[in-house]
Amino acid sequence: MDMQAVRSVLLDEARELLVELEQNLLAIESAGADPERINALFRAAHTLKGSSGMFNLHLVVDFTHLMENLLVRVRNGEQAIDGPLVSLLLGCGDYLSRLFDEVAEGRDDSDPDPRERARLCAALNDYLGGAADSAAPAASATPASAGLQRWRISLRPEPQVLSYGLDPLAFIQYLTDKGELLSLQILDEQLPALAELDPESCYLGFVLELRTQASRESLEQALEFIAQDCAIELECLDPPPSAAQGGAPAERQAEG
Structure with a gap:
């Protein structure tokens, strides 16, 4: 297996998912949310987190994990997806695009903009209620014994x-x-x-x-x-x- 080829596939998929994320957010902004678009947002964040975890891209995994947790709440009807949230998620997509630029150059642990990352993470945590375990897996929102x-x-x-x-x-x-x-x-x-x-x-x-x-x-x-x-x-x-x-x-x- 050519790992450079595998990384190339990962990066190509990430770019496609980020484009899909932006398109769905813009569609929600102009035409309103629907379950299909919300599910597409969640799948994009979930897939980005999972595939990045295979290569120990911790900066990507930790960031998309917060996005995934928030999108779980949106998908469950616990959080409305309004204009400010759409803007926040668009900003998250822009930051992830820059983060993957670093990965493409072989700088897996390089943060292109620590200040912007901190701002976005703080905003995501605000939507999550500032929970101390906001970095915990999204499934933890269900009872610990459910489906184990x-x-x-x-x-x-x-x-x-x-x-x-x-x-x-x-x-x-x-x-x-x-x-x-x-x-x-x-x-x-x-x-x-x-x-x-x-x-x-x-x-x-x-x-x-x-x-x-x-x-x-x-x-x-x-x-x-x-x-x-x-x-x-x-x-x-x-x-x-x-x-x-x-x-x-x-x-x-x-x-x-």
Whole structure:
């Protein structure tokens, strides 16, 4: 896998999403909000956050996370999207465009305008009520126990994965951001003797148990960039409540 090509795809997608974000905001400003446009705004912020997390673009992830939290409230009808909010989100899109300009130049941790970032974050937090946990995942707005399931996730990267610029630990960190890490096991049965060890090869595998509200599809998307060079197994350890009551469906879920 050519990681430069993957980053190029990420940047192209980010540009397209930012254009889509601006177009939908301008349409809302001129014609009013509707569920389709609001959902498109949320999807743009959510996708930008998720794909950026794959490359540890923390400045993008943290910023879009605030946007996502606010757009969750808009989508749930808890916050009206009026002129001032449209203007704020347009400003957020402009700032993100400049942030991705930095990423395109290889300056992943460079903030093009710290003062503007601080102003926008403060405004987003004002809409969120200044909650101390405004950087927490948007799903935390629901009860902690709602929809939680335990997943057993096995990652066995190919030896050459490091040479492609893919760090398995970054993907593990991204997964843990989606929920609570209950356990992490390191598989080292393929680790050679020290004299035979190639520092550019990956010999370790990982098995983690995660409690999360994320769906199987969401977990698979979190790992899509490494899937070509890593054997991945996902097993849901907690069947859905309806399956648990029925007995037989729970067995089928565990097998699936």
